[in-house]
Amino acid sequence: MEVKNIKGITLIALVITIIVLLILAGVTIATLTGENGILNKAEISKVTTEEETAKEKLNLILTELGIDKKTDSKYNENEFIDDRINKNQMTVLENDMILVDGWVFLIDRTIPTIVESLGKEELLDTIQNLYIYNAKQLVKFRDNVKNGETYEGKVVTVKNDIDMSKVCYKVDGTPQNDVSWEPIPSNFKGTFNGDGHEIKNLYINTNSDFQGLFRNNYGIIENLGIDEKSIIKGTNHSGAIVGCNMTTGIIKKCYNKATVMASRDVWCITGGLVGQNEGLVTMCYNEGKVQAESKNDWAQTGGVVGLNYNNSELSKCYNKGEIISIAKENWSNAGGVVGVSYEKDVVIKDCYNRGTIRMKTTGYQSDLRVGGVVGDMAETDFSNAYNIGDIIVEDSFGSHIQIGGALRLHTKKFNS
Numbered sequence: 001m002e003v004k005n006i007k008g009i010t011l012i013a014l015v016i017t018i019i020v021l022l023i024l025a026g027v028t029i030a031t032l033t034g035e036n037g038i039l040n041k042a043e044i045s046k047v048t049t050e051e052e053t054a055k056e057k058l059n060l061i062l063t064e065l066g067i068d069k070k071t072d073s074k075y076n077e078n079e080f081i082d083d084r085i086n087k088n089q090m091t092v093l094e095n096d097m098i099l100v101d102g103w104v105f106l107i108d109r110t111i112p113t114i115v116e117s118l119g120k121e122e123l124l125d126t127i128q129n130l131y132i133y134n135a136k137q138l139v140k141f142r143d144n145v146k147n148g149e150t151y152e153g154k155v156v157t158v159k160n161d162i163d164m165s166k167v168c169y170k171v172d173g174t175p176q177n178d179v180s181w182e183p184i185p186s187n188f189k190g191t192f193n194g195d196g197h198e199i200k201n202l203y204i205n206t207n208s209d210f211q212g213l214f215r216n217n218y219g220i221i222e223n224l225g226i227d228e229k230s231i232i233k234g235t236n237h238s239g240a241i242v243g244c245n246m247t248t249g250i251i252k253k254c255y256n257k258a259t260v261m262a263s264r265d266v267w268c269i270t271g272g273l274v275g276q277n278e279g280l281v282t283m284c285y286n287e288g289k290v291q292a293e294s295k296n297d298w299a300q301t302g303g304v305v306g307l308n309y310n311n312s313e314l315s316k317c318y319n320k321g322e323i324i325s326i327a328k329e330n331w332s333n334a335g336g337v338v339g340v341s342y343e344k345d346v347v348i349k350d351c352y353n354r355g356t357i358r359m360k361t362t363g364y365q366s367d368l369r370v371g372g373v374v375g376d377m378a379e380t381d382f383s384n385a386y387n388i389g390d391i392i393v394e395d396s397f398g399s400h401i402q403i404g405g406a407l408r409l410h411t412k413k414f415n416s
Contacts, residue, residue, distance in 0.1 A: 054100040055117060061088050062112045069112075077109040095128070095136045106133050116159070132158045135167045138199075142184045151190030151219070158197045158224065165201040170231075178205040183243065186216035194224025194254070202230035202240070202258065209236040210243030210275065211262075217242045217249040217279075228288065230258035237275035238262040239306065240288065247311065249279035256321075261291045268294040269339065271306035272321060281305060282315045286355075291324040292339070299327035302339035302375065303355055313347040314338060319389075321355045325375075328363035335375035336389055342378040353387045361395045368395070369402045 065084055068075045082092045091099040097118065098105050104118040104127060118127050132138050141156060168181035181204050192214075204211050211234030214221065226240040237243045240256040254273060262270040269275055272286030284304055292301040300306050303319025317337055325334035333340050336353020351373055359370050369376040372387020391403060 050101070051103050051117060054103040055105065055114065057088070058085075058090065058098060058100050058105055058107075058114060061085060061090070062107065062114065065112050077112070081109055081112060093124070095140065096134060097124075097127075130154060130156050132156065132162065133160050135162055135164050138162055138164075139167060142182065145185050145188050148187070150187050153190065155191040155193055157193045158195050161198045161200055163200045164203065164230075168203040169201075170203060170205070173205070175205050175207050175233075178203070180204045180206045181213070183210070183212055183215035186210075186218070188214065188217060189219045189248075191220040191222070192224070193222055196223050198225040198227045200227040200229060202226055202232065204231070205233045207235055209234060209238075211235075211238040212240055212242045212275065214242040216244045216246055217251070218246045219248070220250045220252070221254060222250070222252045223254070225255045226258045226288075228257035232258055232260045234262050234270075234275075235264045236262055236267060237269050237306070239271045239273050239275040241273045242275070244276040245274050245279045245281060245312075247278045249277075251277075251279075251281045251284060253283045255284060256286045256288050258288045259291075260288060261293075263293045263295075265295045267298040268292045268327075269298075269300040269306040271302045271339065272304050272319065274305045276307040276309060277305045277312045277314060278310050280313050280315075281317060282313070284317045286319045286321045288321045289324070290321055291326070293326040294332070295328055297327055297329040297331050299325045299332045299334075300339035300375070301325040301334045302337060303335070303353060304337050304351075306339045308338045308341035308346055308348065308374075308377075308380075310343040311345045314341075314349075314351065315347070316350045318351060319353045319355045323355055323357045324360065325358075325370075326360045326362065327368075328361070331367050331369075332359065332361070333369045333375035334359050335371045336373050336387055337385075338374045338377070340376045341374055341380045341382075342376075344379055346377075346380040348374060348377075348380055348385065349383045351385045353389045356390045356392065359391075359393045359395075361393075367402075368393070371403070 065081055085092050093099055096107050098107055102121045104124055106115045106118055108115050132141055169179050171177045181202055211232055232238055232240055238260055240258045240260050241254055245251055256272045260272055262268050270290055270292040272288055272290045273284055274281055286303045290301055290303055292299040301323050303321055303323050304317045305314055308314050319336045323334050325332050334357050336355055336357055337351045353372050370391055373385045
């Protein structure tokens with residue numbers, strides 16, 4: 001015991017001596033122990049080296065697998081890769097994540113290669129729940145919401161473009177056999193940040209209402225795009241981003257290039273990004289084809305929003321896509337940016353349309369309304385909007401047609 005005490009005291013004395021010498025040499029305690037101090041930098045350097053070492057181990061295995069991909073007939077992107085990784089004292093996690101010496105990496109199995117370093121193992125729960133790197137993780141996020149997770153107060157961030165082609169796809173073009181994306185359920189209340197990325201090859205072909213990436217939104221969806229190869233087909237309240245943006249919902253800095261279509265016997269509402277808006281949609285645009293077809297009446301089509309409703313606001317939005325509204329009988333509306341806008345305290349401002357608006361009738365229309373920016377509206381504050389797109393009406397039944405350059409019908413306030 002006496003020897004151990006002497007050694008302990010000697011070690012403490014040595015450390016104190018070193019610190020005193022450093023201070024005498026002009027090195028302060030803050031320089032040693034502060035946020036940017038020598039000791040902290042040494043720890044950061046150690047951590048960085050550990051991560052790089054783990055990454056190199058995984059890279060070596062993936063390089064070997066790349067060779068096997070070309071030379072081994074038994075190679076596949078699933079069990080073959082998993083077996084090789086597990087045999088080298090690494091752990092295959094879900095959603096293409098690999099654990100190496102306490103560090104987590106995301107891999108692309110098709111190459112194979114490391115896509116991104118995700119950090120330490122203790123951050124795994126956060127990584128899995130709040131960051132979306134691939135289609136599998138988007139499905140898991142959707143299922144988490146489905147199982148009751150609202151994400152209220154949390155930010156979910158998309159870290160890559162997400163290819164959905166293996167999750168939802170066309171089989172024979174029928175709703176019965178095609179594999180459609182099931183929208184993220186209605187209880188999402190958090191922030192979904194696309195971080196400038198796209199959802200690619202999103203496919204929906206169903207005989208159901210409220211279709212889109214999300215079904216209904218009570219939270220914030222921002223900085224997200226839907227690509228031109230995506231297809232959304234529903235029956236009512238369809239939009240590439242969300243079927244209905246609720247009163248607390250915010251959609252901002254989003255865009256759509258997909259084809260969005262809806263077909264129904266009666267009351268068919270479709271928008272490029274949002275089927276129905278009851279909240280805020282701002283700084284968004286559409287370049288995709290948007291079509292609503294009602295076999296009887298009420299086909300409502302808008303480039304950004306199908307129906308703007310009930311204390312909602314739409315601002316700083318534009319459309320360049322083709323807008324098509326098809327109906328047989330009463331109340332068909334088409335607008336470059338908004339199909340229909342009504343109810344109290346609705347605001348539309350700073351919007352424009354450059355896309356072609358096409359109204360088609362398959363029978364006599366008692367009330368067919370088309371506007372360059374808004375097809376039809378009432379009780380709406382409308383300002384600073386214009387249209388330079390073509391408006392084309394295809395009618396051979398002598399229908400009652402009302403057309404406006406920017407908007408159609410009466411409004412609460414108008415300044416354009």
